Amino acid sequence: MLFGRNSKNPIKIVDKGVIEWKYTTCGYCSTGCSIEVGINGEGQAVSSRGVGGADVNRGKLCLKGIYGHELFKTEGRGKTPLVRNSCLEKYQETEWDPALDAMAERIKDIQDKHGRDAFAVVSTGQILTEEFYALGKLTRGAIGTNNYDGNTTLCMASAVSGYKRSFGADGPPGCYEDFEETDCLIAFGTNLPEQHPIIYWRLKEAMEKRKFPLIVVDPRVTMLAQFADMHLAIKPGTDVVLLNALAYVIIDENLADMDYITKHTNGMEEFQAVVEGYDPVSASKICGIDEDTIRHVARLYAKAGKAMSIWTMGINQSTHGSDGVVGINNLNLITGNIGKPGSTSMSITGQSNAMGTREWSSCSGLPGYRVLENADHRQEIADYWGIDPEFLPKQRGMFQTDIFPAIETGQIKGMWLIGTNPMTSMPNTARIRKTLEKLDFLVVQDAYEDVETTKYAHMFLPAAIWAEKNGCFTNTERRVNRVTNVSKPFAKSKPDLWIFSNLSKRFENGLKMKFSENAEDMFEEMKALSKGANRNLDISGMSYEKIEKSRGLQWPCREGEEKG
Template identity: 40%
Template structure:
């Protein structure tokens, strides 16, 4: 009698990447995650997923995970596997000793916008309620704190007033400092749909680069980096002159307009055009379109990651207040959240200047309210240190111990060399993390393995204030534990060691996430984000809900401030008198180029998760610096050349590529690549640690650099089928031995590891031998081997079961792309056999590359698309014939760009 197959189950959750908050259905079999699809009932995405979301199940490979606690008691020791009791007892003893000797502010917690709200709540209470320090901050400081301070300065509360539905009602969409097509792809699908339904809708994009988002706009304002405040003030100037302001709204619902009006009188279109590097006519057009409304503005890191981030946010909100474009369908300032639960972290006060329920630490009444809610005498009033300040304090010794959870500051912080020096100096570094091999791991004295996506229960809040209840689909692997559970266990141990009257058992009575949520919910009673009407049961029965949702309500609130009453003491919004200031770092003769950074379409943050999925490398295989073609020609840099990118903080060696997205004197490096995927620290090593004085958000978007061409004559290319991620992890250890090296994955399924390396001289034979052993390319293996020592050429082709499973080329790598296609197809051919044993470098005739993968979902490459366009294919034809753009849709903007570039010219004359 045959066994009855176990049916697959589906569990509702959300995607763990950007702040759009897409609903997903996790598919499991026998306790394993086997697939994922978009939740058609979730109002954030209605079933759609981008390339990252649709491959989430592929990121659950067990060899990528941390599975056991690890501990070292001395920096000279190697971390060893330890029990949970041993690890947490050690950390509690060390924290208690440091607190007794140096005070509570000698310890700090640096946590993450990828934690669930319940996790965040426990960490915040642990630091501020039990230990008595406000040194708890988050990587949300790096992405959303200027949006927070901009909202609070103008509207009085950290509350985005619009919702996703407003995209459908907008007559003008104003996108500033956001490549939405890449950073928030599913939201961009909604923009595409709205534009298709209403072709008269105007889309304005403000961005120094001609991004995919900008290329689809009706008007692209390619301002110089950092000049946003000048642009927004200039637009307000035009609106004044054109009579586009809503003076009745200004008089009834705002204050501070007269001071701002006097300031913006100076910001004439001519002056602003000179500052921003754009046309006067375009400033006037943008002002008229915005003023006519209804206008919805959407903005992200281009505004936030700046020493003027608060003013940039406020200056844009000023435009909404001045035109009455707020609290109406299709109108309002809408910040796009960078992380899946940065909003939830702000709700529980999980930052150095905040308290639970959108309370301010500086407010004595708010501190008293939280102390009462927590049942303690007081909350510390001394301001806590924010992200940049925490690592500076570790460096100067005033912070002795730091607990890092679910984030990777050794890759993501600015001025990385100083951050790494600080981590190296710290007396104790605790890392609570789910994934192996992050840059921060090597600095950790204690590793605490945490649960991850698909394993956790709790809540998250997306960009539109919508709360979703996540249900676990599987249990955490081996000894990994939930984040809130780890923090609670530690709090109980620490409480027994501290000289305090606080009862840790009463402060942390939690046995499941719902207990934490219910306590958090009570802290919001009567506040702007009141969620006393929400429960896990309601979210499970009725689906995700918008806040505020006070007790007794039937539903949440779509739009805030519809009554014109704001969260200020007098109920009136406040115009902020914004004045343009340049970037923290200016270009000069020594560093003449602007460097900007941002996201790739298919990667996420420091790639600890996406870097384990081969398919997500297909669109961008290695780190590059994008340059203006004219700048490259002046420096004799060809496409694909290696260049040294440097300033006073550090240097990188990268491959340069021309890009029509780049204006003269501007360059771009993706933010994702760090020392786990290349032999240098990544773009953040070049970024200044200067930050906005109000939000304390660092200027991660801009630095001044110089670029020099580098000649590295020795070259190597390695490709190996990757059935186990340990191969990738092992190869990473060799990157430091080459002047240039990058490694990653490629293909589909398990894919292959790809290593590219260049060096000034021939590397030590021992390094190549070590690499060959890792690759399994040693004596006795079924391998074609060609060596020409005089020419410095070596070719090794590994063939197993008539399949090409490995390639290692040294000296000449001209055939690398062809060989990659051979490996992708798998089958060994006689043509390959002849090439491998001959003194040939170029691929056989007729064996060119497919080009880069444009559509990751169905594996369609650029050359195939271009060939079809040249034969007359439009977007509909491409979708019907090749199926590209028919799954997640993330490639549609790039398909449209290729159509514009390669569509055959239509003759003006007809026979």
């Protein structure tokens, strides 16, 4: 309709004065889209666009990525370190050296009076992988507290635990390419169109090209549920019942892949004994899915040839999240759907670098999926860092959910929050507020000084955001991709790696360790620690140049290999 005009109005693309496009990885979610940020003549980020040759997003971005450049100048950014003696006083501005001197002194004072573990560290899934490695090195190797955890305990810990229970190791075994091969997909407790739009686009494109059934298990009528071929509106918290009932039908109707089970699994008899109690009639009364539907879905999945399952927080954020993950893994193991294209058990992570913290932060162990309980692992890391292995704890300390009650009982006196806000992520905000007020010393390190926890802190450290820094993220499909510093850190904020490195120099062990401020040096350390034929998380074949050129590389990528 031209409404009286004789010609169409031409589409006008606003000229934002971009003089250079800089490559990085989107920092919003775990999809890991390759993005280019447009920089104008004043060095400001003014535009964002998807990278065409990148396998993850193939030129596309969701709305969050399209407006990614606006993050650099958002309100509330921290400008300079702030200090005060009590949370009733006004903050005073200070410089980095006095702030870090004071922080180190307060930590040592608490540890001298109450023991090393009286100071807790709670981090995030947002910072770069090299920063996670550096934070682990600082916390485990220099500060020496065992009460160190990430906010990923509130979400991804179930997937980690479930993978370890089923396969003996963490790390999602699938990738987005599996959508292009699969013949049946069950999505548990996930709403991809809203939470992971580009993963959804990859799935939708695959479904349009090769029709295959999409079954959504979710108590809510989500957008994904509305697009599905079947929606199983399960009663909340009954996923394990449904999964065991599916397994019951598959075994009962001789649809299990016995050849695969014999070759690749153990414990089948015990598993059979467990699922015997979950016949579809009994299960339907608990999970709310009728017995015919249970039988139909079980047959569809087992007969597909290549079938896969994906899930997010609907499974993970539960009192029995780890059991749900094991149930999904079992479904795939008995149908022979692990370890071949289009067949997998893939947890989709939330935060942009939840995978990076799992791999390298040491919050549940030591770098590169090593564990504190293993003396050889402790020795290996202590030798590499140049410290006494006896300095490292022999078992994991408190989880984040135990740290807050330990503050209430006076066991923990000081805490450092890094890129995480328990005032919104933990349940019972009033209780968390009181808990924070009880601390003798609270440091908040965040890009935003108006984060609510700052009200209860004694010190605020302003951190640079995402693409003001240099390093890597690992996405949901184990793809390591480059984050580059397309813009300078805002005001006097500093990259988290700089903060960790400079704080380390204020501790005795920190002076013994090599602690570079350069992300690539840290990446080289991680590469050296990852090397080994028996290590899945092997990144020794990667380099910053190769990662950026390939628009991301998946691990394992062993020395000498071009592709992961």
